[in-house]
Amino acid sequence: MREYWWKILGVVLVLYSFGMGLLTPLKTxxxxxxxxxxxxxxxxxxxxxxxxxxxxxxxxxxxxxxxxxxxxxxxxxxxxxxxxxxxxxxxxxxxxxxxxxxxxxxxxxxxxxxxxxxxxxxxxxxxQKKNVQPQKSSTNWTDPIENLHEKDAITFPFRNILGETIRNTYYHVPMWFAMFLLFTGAMVHSIHFLRRKNLKNDRWAAALTNTGLVFGAMGLATGAVWANYTWGEPWSGDVKQNMTAIGLLIYGAYFVLRFAMEDPERKARISAVYNIFAYSTLIPLLYVIPKLTDSLHPGAGGNIAFGSQDLDNTMRMVFYPAIIGWTLTGLWASQLLYRMNTLREKLLWEH
Amino acid sequence: MSLWTEIWFLLGKEVKLEWRQRHALSGIVLYVLSTVFIVFISFQQISPQLWNVLFWIIMLFASINAVVKSFVQESGNRQLYYYQLANPVAILLSKTLYNTLLLLLLGGLNAAALLLVAGNPLEDPGLFALSVVMGSIGFSVTFTFIAAIAAKTSNSSTMMTILGFPVIIPVLLILVNLSAHAIGLLQGSLIEDDIVMLAGIDLLLLGLGLVLFPMLWRE
CATH class of the missing domain: 2.60.40.10 (Immunoglobulins)
Structure with a gap:
């Protein structure tokens, strides 16, 4: 049980983010x-x-x-x-x-x-109507706003344009967090491989990259759904979308590269080098170029990031657990992939 | 021997090698000329916008074809010989430098051929020349490193396109933008931003190449 707690925690947090995220009503x-x-x-x-x-x-x-x-x-x-x-x-x-x-x-x-x-x-x-001269002192606009009521219930904020799609914050954004953490883990394993030449590191790097790529694809898909409702089209050629697609293509080539080599040591070394290269290009692609050009995406092209204004405490209660939950689930999936590949290689050696 | 003399020697070697087997160079030159001619025959009328895109598409494919042989044209035995003698940084830099010169030549040829058959849409030739120079550097930096990776696989020319295309797209987008300014298709004061961003990407890719190449190179 002691080794499994983080897997259970991951699944529970993901289920919680689905339940809370979808069932909590919006504010009026x-x-x-x-x-x-x-x-x-x-x-x-x-x-x-x-x-x-x-x-x-x-x-x-x-x-x-x-x-x-x-x-x-x-x-x-x-x-x-x-x-x-x-x-x-x-x-x-x-x-x-x-x-x-x-x-x-x-x-x-x-x-x-x-x-x-x-x-x-x-x-x-x-x-202002044309025939009336505006006056400096007006006494007519001074009705006091006081004794406002506050609703006592757990709700998410209502934003025009966003509407119910505000819930996508719990599914779209954690995908990228999880992807980034998994890719970072993969890169660290690649560096370790280049230092120690242990094939275990290479298998870990491949497994983490694989799950990270799945999370990236899901992030792109949830983003397209969101863009369909808020920007009008699922793919509007926004710089953030384009650069993300390029980033994922670069990572996709990692697997093509692995398949193109037979010798395990050479395969591990070349793909470790390429993995570090891909990781270093991903950050400018996703976070630097969109910031410098025009983009509709929050946090890019001069827009403020979403969290700074619209993330209230109720949303944080779902948002942070969702990030932790998806990352843990991703780690679990990577661990399964790693074990599967290790077993497959063992079988290859024995037969 | 200092790094710079080493680079200089290796660069001289690359040029000499190219000159001895002229078929590779003339092949690339012919490739560019015939592509331009095919484009001209199939389009007849080429609008400035098309001119711009065609220039860079031809440039992209010609560059990939020119750079892919960087690490595969010399035999494994000779590579072994270089391992004993040269600094990997000098090897990568000399190849990048040589490829830059080669791509500058191709870019000039490509532009001249297009100008000849499709008319001259350029409003700011200086800016266009700058974009060709920056493009040659960017393509050369990116593709030389990618060629080093692709050379380790069994099917290096296919791997070259698979690995190279996604990486080159941001560079290509900025270049198309920059030369669109030179043709007068775009107005605005974003030229400096584009140049700075392009230089930033080139520097990043060059730095990555210099750090990673030593681990890639030695078997």
Missing amino acids: GISDIHPQFISTGDTVAMEITGYNSFYQAAEGKLRAWLKLDAAHALAASAIEVKDDRHLVLYFALPEELPGTAEETDASLLIDSPVDGAHVYPGGIRIR
């Missing part, structure tokens, strides 16, 4: 607003489509604001609940905007005692 959000372009002086009826919302249960206790900035907000004058997912908000917009801007960007904030407060960040354009 606002998926659609109509109209998004409004002008001052009008009374606007804004149709809201909520996500995971229970507006009927909170009827009469709902509050809503158009928020311009920290100091300026306008409360809805009336709220009509159509059903759990749909609301109509009435805003009586003042004649002028605060400040001197002719057009401004507003967020919508809805507070419900059932669902908690939820936001549609930015995206609502308010235009």
